[in-house]
Amino acid sequence: MSYEQYKSEITIDIKECLNEMGTQPVLFVGSGLSKRYFNSPNWIELLQWLQNECSYIPHEVGYYLQGDYQLEEIGTEFSQYYRKWAWDGKERFPEELFHPYVEKSSYIKYKIKEYFESITPISEEEINNDIHKAEIKHLKAIQPHAIITTNYDTFLETIFNEYQPIIGQRVLKPDTMSIGEIFKIHGCVNEYKELVFDRDDYELFLNKKKYLSAKLLTFFAEHPLLFVGYSGSDENIQRILSDIDEIISSEGELIPNIYFLEFNNQLMEDSVPKKEKVFVINGKEVRVKYIEAKEFGWVFEAFSINKAIENVHPKLLRALFARTFQLVRSDIPRKSVEVDFQLIERAVSEESGLPNLYGVSLLDDPSQINMKYPFMLTQVGKELGYSNWHGADRLIKQIKSDQGINIKESDNKYHVTIKIGNSERSKYSIDAIELLRSVQKGENYTLDI
Incomplete structure (x- = not known):
């Protein structure tokens, strides 16, 4: 086996996951991606830069790491020195930072803001590497x-x-739409006082992140997830995976919709990297899919196979969702708008009504397909008593192991692939549910392909 074969197998696996879940991926992005494209620092490198900037800090970062300081504890230590440095040289900082009620960590966070603004490209044209472009x-x-x-x-x-x-x-508030959004869970230099940097910041964030945890659970259950820009030992990865720990298989099974992408510059033509990675979270092994690459383009291309129609922008979808949400949650209950309830009732009771209300056209004649193959794999799984699509997918793989036939690879009485533009959707029939129920119960079954 060669690395090209490995890439092909990974690409097929990603495509199957996208097709089965029928949703766009969610990206989890760490500092490694910024480092790749414009040499942004990781956390330790940022602390080293901060130490070099402030002459009041008495020791190098390594001194604190040897003393078993956590990174956020080093941030707390450095914040104190930056505060003293600022008050002894006010010309280094804006005047408003010296008001009595300014947080003492604002000085070091202001320098972090200045640093990232100085190194972050303001447009894609500033990226000179053709591979990176x-x-x-x-x-x-x-x-x-x-x-x-x-x-x-x-x-x-x-x-x-x-x-x-x-x-x-704002990440922790429940009124975000969760579509077409970038959740900056540790803050942003655009609002530098909100950065999660020192021990107090982390404690506050961890105490208030219940909504974020709920959103992560939703993303895990409904979307393919791609982690990129994190190392395997990154504490942020541990924290994120711990948030979804309660719905991770207790038997250590491979989680089929989480992919962890890691850079490896040593890959050769005959390299065959491992396809799984094991994290130990709360004493339990968590197995996810693992991808090694020294060039990320082919991986990103695989995840874009089922991309949305070109002319539909996240901004438009978010605006539509937000306005609908406001109508349902606020405007209609408060009677601040006139409502034609008969029109709305017709729209939601007829298959074409709601799309027409929104100005969205359906396929010319999907009724026969929808009648014969009404189920997505997640719905098949729920019909069989599972909480998601994973259980049904295991039964399909069992049939392939028993009979040598994968019912998803062709259009047949159990399954059909529907193509919409560049996207594909797998749909399943009631015959598929009956077949999988027989496999689930260990009964004899006949495969009619």
């Missing part, structure tokens, strides 16, 4: 449902300029 093109083409990042910089906003950044404490 191609990667960014494929990354944009994914058109993810949402992006979650721990990065402080604004590079993602530059790439995904139709997406709405949700910064700091």
